[in-house]
Amino acid sequence: MNAFARRAASLLLGVICLPLSAFASTGQPTHEFKLDNGLKVIVREDHRAPVVVSQLWYRIGSSYERPGFTGLSHALEHMMFKGSAKLGPGESSRILRELGAEENAFTSDDYTAYYQVLARDRLEIALEMEADRLAGLRLPADEFAREIEVIKEERRLRTEDNPSSLAWERFKTAAFPATGYRTPTIGWMADLERMTVDDLRVWHNDWYSPNNAVLVVVGDVSADEVKTLAQRHFAAIPARPLPAARAPLELPALGERRLTLKVKTQLPSLLMGFNVPGLASADNPREVQALRLIAALLDGGYSARLATRLEREQELVSGASASYDPFTRGDSLFVLSARPNVQQGKTLAQVEAGLWHELETLKTQAPSAEEVARVQAQVIAGLVYERDSIASQATSIGQLETVGLSWQLLDQDLEALKAVTPADIQGAAQRLFQRERLTVAQVLPQDSAAPLARETRHE
Numbered sequence: 001m002n003a004f005a006r007r008a009a010s011l012l013l014g015v016i017c018l019p020l021s022a023f024a025s026t027g028q029p030t031h032e033f034k035l036d037n038g039l040k041v042i043v044r045e046d047h048r049a050p051v052v053v054s055q056l057w058y059r060i061g062s063s064y065e066r067p068g069f070t071g072l073s074h075a076l077e078h079m080m081f082k083g084s085a086k087l088g089p090g091e092s093s094r095i096l097r098e099l100g101a102e103e104n105a106f107t108s109d110d111y112t113a114y115y116q117v118l119a120r121d122r123l124e125i126a127l128e129m130e131a132d133r134l135a136g137l138r139l140p141a142d143e144f145a146r147e148i149e150v151i152k153e154e155r156r157l158r159t160e161d162n163p164s165s166l167a168w169e170r171f172k173t174a175a176f177p178a179t180g181y182r183t184p185t186i187g188w189m190a191d192l193e194r195m196t197v198d199d200l201r202v203w204h205n206d207w208y209s210p211n212n213a214v215l216v217v218v219g220d221v222s223a224d225e226v227k228t229l230a231q232r233h234f235a236a237i238p239a240r241p242l243p244a245a246r247a248p249l250e251l252p253a254l255g256e257r258r259l260t261l262k263v264k265t266q267l268p269s270l271l272m273g274f275n276v277p278g279l280a281s282a283d284n285p286r287e288v289q290a291l292r293l294i295a296a297l298l299d300g301g302y303s304a305r306l307a308t309r310l311e312r313e314q315e316l317v318s319g320a321s322a323s324y325d326p327f328t329r330g331d332s333l334f335v336l337s338a339r340p341n342v343q344q345g346k347t348l349a350q351v352e353a354g355l356w357h358e359l360e361t362l363k364t365q366a367p368s369a370e371e372v373a374r375v376q377a378q379v380i381a382g383l384v385y386e387r388d389s390i391a392s393q394a395t396s397i398g399q400l401e402t403v404g405l406s407w408q409l410l411d412q413d414l415e416a417l418k419a420v421t422p423a424d425i426q427g428a429a430q431r432l433f434q435r436e437r438l439t440v441a442q443v444l445p446q447d448s449a450a451p452l453a454r455e456t457r458h459e
Helices: 003-025 072-079 091-098 120-136 141-160 163-175 189-194 197-207 223-234 285-298 305-313 348-364 369-386 390-402 409-418 422-432 452-457
Strands: 030-034 040-045 051-058 102-107 112-119 213-219 257-263 269-276 317-324 332-340 438-445
Touching (some): 030 223, 040 223, 072 102, 072 197, 091 102, 091 120, 112 390, 120 213, 120 223, 141 163, 141 189, 163 257, 285 317, 285 332, 317 348, 332 348, 369 409, 390 409
Parallel strands (some): 257 438
Antiparallel strands (some): 030 040, 051 112, 051 213, 269 438
């Protein structure tokens, strides 16, 4: 790279980093307090528009579930809209729609969250309804009987009839042998078929407690007004003892695992996953930041290494990707996926060798300072754009808090990414991209005519 290009990369990093520096240090006063019952409340002020995002997060998800009782967290999320002490089934959603609000919920491995986006002067309505279903949830048996069928159909459509989702689900069972991250969030079909409404009552009683929740409010509000509303609607809800829950730590050196998956797909593909730490489980946080940049270095757009080398130069793959989630309450997975360029006669074995070559290159040759600067600029630009949204800010805060990290990391992200050096990237690759940490899945077109649902039933 010539001197002009190096200077341009340096200027690009400086220009892109500037907005996030200002974003993190000036316009985002953030307040944290806790009610006597243990409910943690985080308020982040953003006065650009008279709008507010309210999110109530619970530290419960599919990674907490045990064999035979999978899918409880997701099923309970559905049933939280089916009636409470003050409102009948669906009434909370109807009220919010009439107020012009947006609402929804989501469940993941580590958390379940409920959110509303609405005018600032209607925040109290959202908080009152959240407190009502936390303290007074009704779980009618007839509503459950209908909703569990909806959930089973959701599983059929999104997983069992979706080849890529089905392959990913099966891949995770091998990639996470020691932790609940192997459990699909929606649950196994066999467990959905035997789930009862009493199972959900127990699950709600165990985990839906103010001392296991985080209320995040971002938008045109002050800490004092949110504290007043939180006290009014949540303070009387008693804390309860929580079941024991430990961070899901994987077996980092279990040994290479290989599986062949046959699904209803026309083209083969490859999945490679390395067991690696997340930010909450890492001994060296900088290693985690290095992994974030490695994912972008390999798969960060047109100029990334996989697209440049494997797709365009070698014509080895028709597509390739790299992904890594650092914000988990336990260990994580660094994943590579690719499809061979079958028009050029390329095979899965050749694709795997090509991916390994890129990983070995990272181990033997540290990337240049210019390439690292470009990748840092790209990742930081994405963060700046994403966090312009108050909903994204709230989600980032809630995710951090529910996996055992601090919301303050949101404002420290920039400096953590900027601090990563080429040597950090090389060191992370050398330590973590080892075969003893690896799971490989060859995803092939299905040969037999056996029903797909029958195969998944025996997982």
